[in-house]
Amino acid sequence: MKKRCLLTTAIALILCGITNNAGAKGxxxxxxxxxxxxQSLHASKDEVLGVFSADKDFGxxxxxxxxxxxxxxxxxxxLNYAKHRFTMDMEDGATTKVKVNNIELPILVGWKIAFVRLFAGPVFTLMNDTGNKLKNTSAAINTELAKSLVGYQLGGGVEFGRxxxxxxxxxxxxxPELTVVKGEQQARTYxxxxxxxxxNISYLF
Structure with missing residues (x-):
């Protein structure tokens, strides 16, 4: 409940700012x-669980x-809501779909030359939630990804008006650490x- 209240408050404040500044060129x-x-996620092979690198999926x-x-x-x-998705394969053919939902706060510093932009900066993960969808096995598989609280982004872009x-x-x-529990086996952390x-595409008011 507290997380939802925090997210709702943040969105409301940003919407108020957009409304008050719409049309302004300040x-x-x-x-x-x-x-x-x-995105890609790489974990070492394990003798017990046989976890390999997770395949890339679009988020x-x-x-x-x-x-x-x-x-x-x-x-x-x-202030972004981000959904990351991975397909994780075990040695015995078991597959689990891992979904990681984050609230992220990038703070980017950029350089603008004409209509071209270059930027870089830290990304702070405010909230993190991991979900699983099991396939091809009767054994229970639970995964949890403890994502690093601070990451980074860098890149470039172009402007077309707004x-x-x-x-x-x-x-x-x-x-980040990945914790996997398969069946009744002991949890393994990687x-x-x-x-x-x-x-990305954005529109500035």
Missing amino acids: PIRFGIKAGIQS YQFGFVARINFPMLYIQPE VNVDMRYGGQFKK KTSMNQWQL
Whole structure:
């Protein structure tokens, strides 16, 4: 309940900012964004569970954007809901679909030259939730991904008036931990590497 109240409050504040600044061309602008992403998750093979690298699946994310403009630079904080999806295969043919839902706060610093933008910055994970969908086995498989609280993004994009299109690469400073429980076996925890590519479109009011 507290998480929902926090998210609702944050969205309400951003919507108020968008409403108050709609049509304004000042140094601070607000907008909305959405995009698709391809992510990969790599875990070491285990003698008991036989966990291999998870296959890439497409995810998506959407949220709100604020941009603070300076002569040559800008600061762009965002508030995004992101869904990451992976397909994890076991040695005995068991498969589980892993979904990771995050509330993320990127704070990007960018350089603008004409209509071209380059940017980079940290990404803070505010909330994290992991879900599983089992396939091809009768044994129970539960996974939980403790994603690093601080990651990073870097990339570039172009502007077409109020519309912005960008491509980003993201990763973590600290490797997230993946915990897997299969059947009645003891839980196993892995250090993993997780990265992603994003294609985004945003509209600034």
